[in-house]
Amino acid sequence: xxxxxxxxxxxxxxxxxxxxxSCSPISGHRSVSWYQQTPGQGLQFLFEYFSETQRNKxxxxxxxxxxxxxxxxxxxxxxxxxxxxxxxxxxASSLTSPYNEQFFxxxxxxxVL
Amino acid sequence: xxxxxxxxxxxxxxxxxDFTTYCNxxxxxxxxxxxxxxxxxxxxxxxxxxxxxxxxxxxxxxxxFGEAKxxxxxxxxxxxxxxxxxxxxxxxxxxxxxxxxxxxxRLQVTL
Numbered sequence: 001x002x003x004x005x006x007x008x009x010x011x012x013x014x015x016x017x018x019x020x021x022s023c024s025p026i027s028g029h030r031s032v033s034w035y036q037q038t039p040g041q042g043l044q045f046l047f048e049y050f051s052e053t054q055r056n057k058x059x060x061x062x063x064x065x066x067x068x069x070x071x072x073x074x075x076x077x078x079x080x081x082x083x084x085x086x087x088x089x090x091x092a093s094s095l096t097s098p099y100n101e102q103f104f105x106x107x108x109x110x111x112v113l
Numbered sequence: 114x115x116x117x118x119x120x121x122x123x124x125x126x127x128x129x130x131d132f133t134t135y136c137n138x139x140x141x142x143x144x145x146x147x148x149x150x151x152x153x154x155x156x157x158x159x160x161x162x163x164x165x166x167x168x169x170x171x172x173x174x175x176x177x178f179g180e181a182k183x184x185x186x187x188x189x190x191x192x193x194x195x196x197x198x199x200x201x202x203x204x205x206x207x208x209x210x211x212x213x214x215x216x217x218x219r220l221q222v223t224l
Binding site: 031033035042043044045048050055056058059090092097098099100101102103104105106107 | 144158201205
């Protein structure tokens with residue numbers, strides 16, 4: 001069974017640009033969660049999707065958005081990038097919700113210059 | 114909002130010594146999950162505890178869930194260099210669709 005995949009793995013952007021990150025969950029998993037990981041703030045929850053619906057959102061500005069497609073693949077978008085958005089963005093999938101075991105992808109390392 | 118703190122933030126041990134990390138939530142948890150993240154890697158699920166006072170073992174790792182379901186611990190007996198990494202606890206934040214991660218404990222093991 002293939003694991004969670006994330007693309008791209010590395011990204012360098014400049015302030016003001018926007019970025020789209022992609023996540024393909026494990027086959028059969030319908031819940032996808034996104035996290036931002038930084039050395040100072042740890043693992044911060046961004047949002048969770050299930051059956052194309054956002055069920056929960058963390059405390060991030062509206063510049064952070066996401067969506068889920070009918071095949072459970074998910075994307076997150078960050079607009080008007082700021083230096084502080086530099087982080088490792090992790091996607092995790094689970095069968096029905098993060099209440100149960102989550103499988104993480106390798107992450108996308110975003111650097112904003 | 115819910116806060117999940119872990120102590121210590123960092124621990125450095127000699128191989129063969131024991132190690133414990135403690136996890137404390139500001140709210141009662143329906144379950145607690147533990148993850149391990151190796152340097153440069155991503156979090157990997159270790160275990161889930163559901164019942165009050167539950168204890169589970171995985172080889173040299175012992176996990177406990179507190180009676181009040183607000184705290185948990187992970188104990189590693191006779192650490193090895195393969196135990197190096199950051200250990201996170203995580204619990205549902207009042208809803209099953211959101212998981213709050215603890216602040217993490219970074220473990221360094223030297224020979």
